[in-house]
Amino acid sequence: MFINTINILLRKIKWFPAFFMVWIVQTGNVHGQACCSGGVPISNMIGVRPAEIHHLTIRGTYDGNYLNSFFTGSDKLNENIVSRYSQTVFIQGIYGITERLSINALMNWVHHKRTVTSAYSDGSSTKVSGFGDAILLGQYKLIKFNEASIYLTGGIKIPTGKSDVKDENGILMAADLQPGTGSWDMIAGAGFVKSHFIRPGMSFTSTFISKLNTYSERYNGQQNYKYGNDFQFLLGITDSFFMKSMLLNPGLLVRFWHTTPDKIEDSLFPNTGGTWIYLAPSVNFQFTDMISIFGSTEIPVYQKLTGSQLSTTIRFALGFQLNISTSKNKLLIPEMKDF
Amino acid sequence: MQNNKYFKLFFILFFMGSGLVFWSCTKADEQPGNSLQTNVSTGENGLIVLIHDKVEGIPVILAGSEEDHFIVSFRNELEGSSLKFEAIQDSLPIIMKDDKGNSWDITGTAVSGPSKGEKLIFMRSYMGYWFSWGTFFPGAKIYKNPETAKFQPRVYLSGEWLVPQNQVLSGGPGKDGIPALKNPEFLNRIEASYMNDEDLVLGVVVGSEARAYPHKILDWHEIINDKVQDRSIVITYCPLTGTGIGWNQDQKGITSTFGVSGLLYNSNLVPYDRETDSYWSQMRLDCIKGSRKGEKIETFQLIETTWKTWKKAYPNTRVVSSNTGYSRNYSRYPYGNYKTDASVYFPISTKDSRLHAKEVVHGIILNDKAVIYRFEHFQ
Structure with missing residues (x-):
């Protein structure tokens, strides 16, 4: 059934594989986020599916990212001098303007805490807080057929977050501790959603997202710095069960994430970029058509980093979703919540 | 007749070659620092080359080998007078001898001779990438390099930080x-x-x-x-x-x-x-x-x-x-x-592009000024 759907879709839009291939090649050629995987996880929030026409979805998410694993390449070292905990609160609004087109806006507030534990510094911490960068996306439902749909995503990341925060001594903080990146970046991607996958309450999601970054100025224009580009591929399934009067949606997502190394001027910045594969179980509780809450965790199952970097040990997210209809159309039951 | 022809040709080439060697030696003596290079011999180790020079009017002796990747520098003064050194090859840690019959090791210690046990004073010096010398000591003089850069005196601020x-x-x-x-x-x-x-x-x-x-x-x-x-x-x-x-x-x-x-x-x-x-x-x-x-x-x-x-x-x-x-x-x-x-x-x-940013050089610091020595002078 699923294969048949794919075949039918491919016959209907023969150019889609070509588009997909071109995008992969393009993304692969461009040159990752600053050292370690501890930046603001904006890319994680982009894979949300479009809203239905005249429906407004508001999502609030708390994301906690704990980094205490030190890697050289794919070797985890027995090292725990430096740890980081990045907490981000996201507010995201998605509105369906037409049957096919919806817009998606994302704001965030971030708090980074870095702790160094050594024989001489018993857990001294550096903390940085502030609004991060914003994202504005357009999502276009390319085709909907046989309980399946394909959509395209494109947009920009706007450097609303500060990237010149100084510490208590007036020293400019390192780039990976800054709330913002200072650069305007381009986002593009595509997604495939299949409802009634295997059984009526189950759905399958496949999402591809890329963030192509541009240079930003640092140190009062003395240096041009470019974060490496993100390339993400997500595969997930969710199911639906009724539990008393509440709808329960358990899900499992596999996230493949690759970033290319950062660049200073034309030179690669060492110890940045890498490849991660995460396994992410999630659960969504839908109380009414309008309100649901969700929770998820990300467990790194494969990490291959460029050089030596601090990397994610565990990550989790908690949030709520409000679905507001601005028309008389009924809401769809939310299924997979990418995070 | 034929032999006489070759004989004349040999003499012409000999005098041309001698003239060329004399000219290049004269040119070398004209370089800043009034320096003298002494190459003696080579063996299984890298060739050790000595440079007699003056930094801020102070006589210094440098010994180095590009192949062995070392340059050391000492104040050329023993009991109030300067010495004339000559390199010693293949005898590490001994690297040179002086005109008073002493042999010296790489730490500047006399290991034999009348001054055995004496130490030459180590110059305040170290190795490093050129760009760092260019920025910490703007206008640093580069040995045998006629290009100059503007000298900027060192900054001493009176606030919380001594530097900007x-x-x-x-x-x-x-x-x-x-x-x-x-x-x-x-x-x-x-x-x-x-x-x-x-x-x-x-x-x-x-x-x-x-x-x-x-x-x-x-x-x-x-x-x-x-x-x-x-x-x-x-x-x-x-x-x-x-x-x-x-x-x-x-x-x-x-x-x-x-x-x-x-x-x-x-x-x-x-x-x-x-x-x-x-x-x-x-x-x-x-x-x-x-x-x-x-x-x-x-x-x-x-x-x-x-x-x-x-x-x-x-x-x-x-x-x-x-x-x-x-x-x-x-x-x-x-x-x-x-x-x-x-x-x-x-x-x-300060950026100084006289040399490649990552060329490893030896710098001697005196009176907040630096003189730079390159490995190419020790080969």
Whole structure:
């Protein structure tokens, strides 16, 4: 059934594989986020599916990212001098303007805490807080057929977050501790959603997202710095069960994430970029058509980093979703919540 | 008749060649510093070349070998008079002899002759990437290089920082994020199987004991607090400027251990002392923030060379073990292509493009000014 759907879709839009291939090649050629995987996880929030026409979805998410694993390449070292905990609160609004087109806006507030534990510094911490960068996306439902749909995503990341925060001594903080990146970046991607996958309450999601970054100025224009580009591929399934009067949606997502190394001027910045594969179980509780809450965790199952970097040990997210209809159309039951 | 023709041709070529040699020697004598190079012989080791020069009017003797990757410099003065040195090849650690019959080793100690046991005064000097010399000592004179750059006097500010605060930047890992070592384990040369002949080391000799501190350890730790015999020393090494400098732990009656502050001044290491939490500039050799601001650091001689050369000079040397207590892949250089490309990761106050940014040079510092010597003069 699923294969048949794919075949039918491919016959209907023969150019889609070509588009997909071109995008992969393009993304692969461009040159990752600053050292370690501890930046603001904006890319994680982009894979949300479009809203239905005249429906407004508001999502609030708390994301906690704990980094205490030190890697050289794919070797985890027995090292725990430096740890980081990045907490981000996201507010995201998605509105369906037409049957096919919806817009998606994302704001965030971030708090980074870095702790160094050594024989001489018993857990001294550096903390940085502030609004991060914003994202504005357009999502276009390319085709909907046989309980399946394909959509395209494109947009920009706007450097609303500060990237010149100084510490208590007036020293400019390192780039990976800054709330913002200072650069305007381009986002593009595509997604495939299949409802009634295997059984009526189950759905399958496949999402591809890329963030192509541009240079930003640092140190009062003395240096041009470019974060490496993100390339993400997500595969997930969710199911639906009724539990008393509440709808329960358990899900499992596999996230493949690759970033290319950062660049200073034309030179690669060492110890940045890498490849991660995460396994992410999630659960969504839908109380009414309008309100649901969700929770998820990300467990790194494969990490291959460029050089030596601090990397994610565990990550989790908690949030709520409000679905507001601005028309008389009924809401769809939310299924997979990418995070 | 035919023989006579070849005879004339030989004489013409002989006189032309002699003229050329004489002209090039005359040209060499015209170079700044009124210097003299003495090449004697070559053997299985790299050729040792000597340079007699003057820095700020002070006579100095430099000895070096490009192949063995070392340059050392001393004040050319013994009992009030200058000496004339001649290189000695293939006898490491002995590198030169003087016109009074003394033989001298690489630490500047007379190992034989009438002045046996005497030491030449070690010049305040160290090795490092050219760009760092250009920015810390703007207008530094480069030996035998006619190109000049504008001299800028050193900055001494009276505020919280001795240097412009906006030129002090976070390097990334945070204070003690790069862990300094204290009294590390040592191995003998046979046990040190993790070392390769071409690896660079910073060597120190105290009395009869020689120790080697490998770049491949220092790339990851930057500072080693150690005690050799009864002398407390600090090996400081900045991977971004390529500078390895020996500091005395005892400064003005205060014995300090040093850690990595995580800050950089002009892309160079800023150690901090754990006793007063004062911040120091590795290349400026003074305290730039804290209660000890303005104090000068006392240095001692570190010799940068290859492991092959060092262990040949000092077969009984001990070398820092890779068992440091920290989990690091010491066989991997952590900064990618940094050693050879032209990039500098953090902004610097002065850029001087007379040489390639990453050319490793030897600098002698006197009166806040520096004179630079290149390996090409030691080949």
